[in-house]
Amino acid sequence: MADYDYDYDVVIIGAGPGGLAAAYGLASSQHVLVVENNLWGGTCPNFGCDPKKMLYGVVEAQRQVRNYQDSGLTGHPSVNWADMMAFKRSYTDGVPGGTEQGLAGANIDHIHGTATFRDAHTLAVGDRVVTTDKVVVATGAHANIPDIPGKELLSTSTDFLALPDRPQSIGFIGAGYVAVELANIAAEAGVAVHVFQHNRRLLRAFPEEYSDRVAEQLRAKGVQWHWDTEIASVRSGADGGVVAVTAHGEEVALDYLVAAAGRGANIEKLNLEAAGVEYSRGGIQVNEHLQSSAANVFVIGDAVAKRIPKLTPTASFEGRYVTGAINGDAAPINYPVVPHTVFAGPELAQVGVSLDEAQAHPDTYEVLTQDVGSWYTYHRIRDDNARVTTITERASGQLVGAIALATNAEELINYCTGIITQGLPASALQQWIPVYPSVASDLGYFYN
Ligand SMILES: Cc1cc2nc3c(=O)[nH]c(=O)nc-3n(C[C@H](O)[C@H](O)[C@H](O)COP(=O)(O)OP(=O)(O)OC[C@H]3O[C@@H](n4cnc5c(N)ncnc54)[C@H](O)[C@@H]3O)c2cc1C
Ligand SMILES: NC(=O)c1ccc[n+]([C@@H]2O[C@H](COP(=O)([O-])OP(=O)(O)OC[C@H]3O[C@@H](n4cnc5c(N)ncnc54)[C@H](O)[C@@H]3O)[C@@H](O)[C@H]2O)c1
Numbered sequence: 141m142a143d144y145d146y147d148y149d150v151v152i153i154g155a156g157p158g159g160l161a162a163a164y165g166l167a168s169s170q171h172v173l174v175v176e177n178n179l180w181g182g183t184c185p186n187f188g189c190d191p192k193k194m195l196y197g198v199v200e201a202q203r204q205v206r207n208y209q210d211s212g213l214t215g216h217p218s219v220n221w222a223d224m225m226a227f228k229r230s231y232t233d234g235v236p237g238g239t240e241q242g243l244a245g246a247n248i249d250h251i252h253g254t255a256t257f258r259d260a261h262t263l264a265v266g267d268r269v270v271t272t273d274k275v276v277v278a279t280g281a282h283a284n285i286p287d288i289p290g291k292e293l294l295s296t297s298t299d300f301l302a303l304p305d306r307p308q309s310i311g312f313i314g315a316g317y318v319a320v321e322l323a324n325i326a327a328e329a330g331v332a333v334h335v336f337q338h339n340r341r342l343l344r345a346f347p348e349e350y351s352d353r354v355a356e357q358l359r360a361k362g363v364q365w366h367w368d369t370e371i372a373s374v375r376s377g378a379d380g381g382v383v384a385v386t387a388h389g390e391e392v393a394l395d396y397l398v399a400a401a402g403r404g405a406n407i408e409k410l411n412l413e414a415a416g417v418e419y420s421r422g423g424i425q426v427n428e429h430l431q432s433s434a435a436n437v438f439v440i441g442d443a444v445a446k447r448i449p450k451l452t453p454t455a456s457f458e459g460r461y462v463t464g465a466i467n468g469d470a471a472p473i474n475y476p477v478v479p480h481t482v483f484a485g486p487e488l489a490q491v492g493v494s495l496d497e498a499q500a501h502p503d504t505y506e507v508l509t510q511d512v513g514s515w516y517t518y519h520r521i522r523d524d525n526a527r528v529t530t531i532t533e534r535a536s537g538q539l540v541g542a543i544a545l546a547t548n549a550e551e552l553i554n555y556c557t558g559i560i561t562q563g564l565p566a567s568a569l570q571q572w573i574p575v576y577p578s579v580a581s582d583l584g585y586f587y588n
Pocket of ligand 2: 286313314315316317318319321336337338341342343344370371400401402403449450451480481482483
């Protein structure tokens, strides 16, 4: 508890996965206030992971029917965009209210408004001024909008996830997670999709031999890739649409053009200078205890300038870590391996030592890439192009990395993450009985 008579022990700015993990963790030991200026629950359940994966579920079901066309299924379903969006809302509509009820039920003080620092211990939220011993900044991130003429005509992933009617055409600037996932959903729903990428590399967080396969799979679904193409400007087009003008002078008429060129930390409204908190282009700088340059101000989640992936599980992990740090645990943060997946139809997932790293050190690592489309698990679902790479450390035989492009790849990679995190030897797989047949029952073939 604070020595000085502050209003609160901890004010948490932002009620996304990071801020909420910290709030629930701290509530039993500290007097906590949570401040949120948009929807309770933050990006992931309102405008990110969860609504995206609901739409993905619908288009994946359609893809599976297509895969089974010569295996007993006939007929081609089609996506009803409006109904798909209503299905999404059947979940997202309840998120803000449910999140707020959860905070109220746990007796955690919470207010709606934008928090701004007056000094490191004082925050303004609208007309209200609140003093606090410590602050946890968990403000997340927003889509970067390229600074080009007509930028106000650009849309974002948030707009996409709320489109009431199916567009005829849509473009994406950038070829990262957001563009690939939303391009897949749109293409599967029958939208004409263009992706404009300023170089020739998509999904740079994944190995090129895998991301090239994703590009080819999306091309086969109708996605038009515009490689080495900068968008120089945007102007209004016919019927409320836009015209994307490339640096080569090419013009592409679209219903929407989505900025998917990375995300920047939500720091502009915080007045960080008043609190002595230093930041850079990538977000707020922190030490190994997630403390900013103002020692009483902690930062977690997408707002942090960090090298590890900015994902919901990393934000929650950091929320749990600051709970311990604020309660007196002096240990620095120690991240376990972080798996990541792009839901690209099928999924591309990876964890641990990267393929580049393994290939650069062949004396240290053994790399085994297997085309598993003919294996029972993948043949059964006609995932004919499924592929899995495993990376083991030669000296110990320990699994240290894995990459999979396959239906349910995220589940296979979750199992690999458990093995790597726990440092389990291959012999451990002899001591458990998985359900057969299942993704898990293949593990012994990948790691033995
Ligand atoms: C389209 C999309 C799909 C994604 N899919 C996945 C996925 O499949 N898996 C995955 O792991 N991650 C995914 N992500 C990333 C994931 O959503 C984020 O990593 C995660 O939400 C970060 O949590 P956070 O708590 O740091 O921030 P956020 O969830 O962004 O929450 C921050 C909150 O702070 C509020 N806020 C900001 N400034 C202030 C202020 N000054 N005062 C008060 N409140 C403020 C914001 O309104 C927001 O609600 C996706 C992101 C997007 C955009
Ligand atoms: N499945 C998931 O886990 C998931 C899904 C969506 C988002 N996310 C999170 O959100 C973050 C942001 O996603 P994102 O796709 O916006 O970013 P990203 O960093 O994954 O990709 C950005 C893309 O934009 C390109 N780019 C950068 N500047 C550009 C410019 N000026 N003009 C044209 N292209 C440009 C980059 O080369 C890259 O291809 C991810 O890094 C991830 O942390 C995760």
